[in-house]
Amino acid sequence: MDLGLADRTYLVTGGSSGVGLATVRALLDEGANVATCGRDADRLQRIGAHERLFTAPCDVRDAAAVREFTRRAAEEFGGDGVIDGLVNNAGQSRMKGFADSDAEDWRDELELKFAGVLHPLHAALPGLRESAAASVVNVNAVLAKQPEPRLITTSAARAGILNLSASLARELAPDGIRVNSVCLGLIDTGQWTRRHAAAACGLSYDDWQAELAADRGVALGRLGRADEVAYAILALLSPRASYITGTSIDVCGGVGRGIL
Numbered sequence: 001m002d003l004g005l006a007d008r009t010y011l012v013t014g015g016s017s018g019v020g021l022a023t024v025r026a027l028l029d030e031g032a033n034v035a036t037c038g039r040d041a042d043r044l045q046r047i048g049a050h051e052r053l054f055t056a057p058c059d060v061r062d063a064a065a066v067r068e069f070t071r072r073a074a075e076e077f078g079g080d081g082v083i084d085g086l087v088n089n090a091g092q093s094r095m096k097g098f099a100d101s102d103a104e105d106w107r108d109e110l111e112l113k114f115a116g117v118l119h120p121l122h123a124a125l126p127g128l129r130e131s132a133a134a135s136v137v138n139v140n141a142v143l144a145k146q147p148e149p150r151l152i153t154t155s156a157a158r159a160g161i162l163n164l165s166a167s168l169a170r171e172l173a174p175d176g177i178r179v180n181s182v183c184l185g186l187i188d189t190g191q192w193t194r195r196h197a198a199a200a201c202g203l204s205y206d207d208w209q210a211e212l213a214a215d216r217g218v219a220l221g222r223l224g225r226a227d228e229v230a231y232a233i234l235a236l237l238s239p240r241a242s243y244i245t246g247t248s249i250d251v252c253g254g255v256g257r258g259i260l
């Protein structure tokens, strides 16, 4: 099935690694124009060159930098300013419980999660309004619905973002802009390779992953792959999803214990 993404323009934040990188690659494979950012210019460089790809370093917490990134992306793709989709993906989680989290942890976590949606959306809104098939996908976590005490700041911030997504879907619907979320479980990306290295537990990465999946009750018994998330994101970006807004898709291998 043709997803109808070819020749359209998409912004993906945090495209130099993991889920963002898999989304960038999948969109390019579909013939779309893609602009992506991350803080580290060298990691962006490593994506490799592609005639439909624009990359620039940008921290999503910096509103002015995000506006400049968006302006340059529009210029790169012909200057008509149309943006067909935005994937708010940049970010990371904070592995801390309540007793270990100080005021700075709460402020930084809330800032990253909210700025990571609000700044790109403010910058892209005029371009999204010009599209006949505009779609915003917020990359979230099942933590938004099933909080974990060991990730207390991230869980609370994620719940706020899920709530925000529902409000945005209603407010932007009259402009023809759909807003949806993907809620991730454990996805095998840089986040987990870094944690495996930090754990220094003596287990191979595969054995460590299998233990992790069992500990977290993942029904499919393994971590997900970034490309498995990317295809859910593309499905929501596609004009074929024209009647889907204000909802979320869990990409979590069946980690849910309730009726989600």
Ligand SMILES: NC(=O)c1ccc[n+]([C@@H]2O[C@H](COP(=O)([O-])OP(=O)(O)OC[C@H]3O[C@@H](n4cnc5c(N)ncnc54)[C@H](OP(=O)(O)O)[C@@H]3O)[C@@H](O)[C@H]2O)c1
Binding pocket: 013, 014, 015, 016, 017, 018, 019, 020, 037, 038, 039, 040, 041, 043, 058, 059, 060, 061, 089, 090, 091, 092, 093, 112, 139, 140, 141, 142, 184, 185, 186, 187, 188, 189, 190, 191, 192
């Ligand atoms: N992997 C999981 O199990 C999992 C589970 C639930 C939710 N998530 C969420 O899914 C998203 C993608 O995660 P991932 O696992 O693919 O992570 P990843 O492999 O660590 O990639 C994160 C990407 O975001 C960029 N980034 C981080 N902070 C940024 C900032 N302030 N401004 C701009 N770019 C920034 C990183 O580049 P730089 O470091 O160069 O900036 C990188 O490109 C994140 O929001 C994460 O919290 C992941």
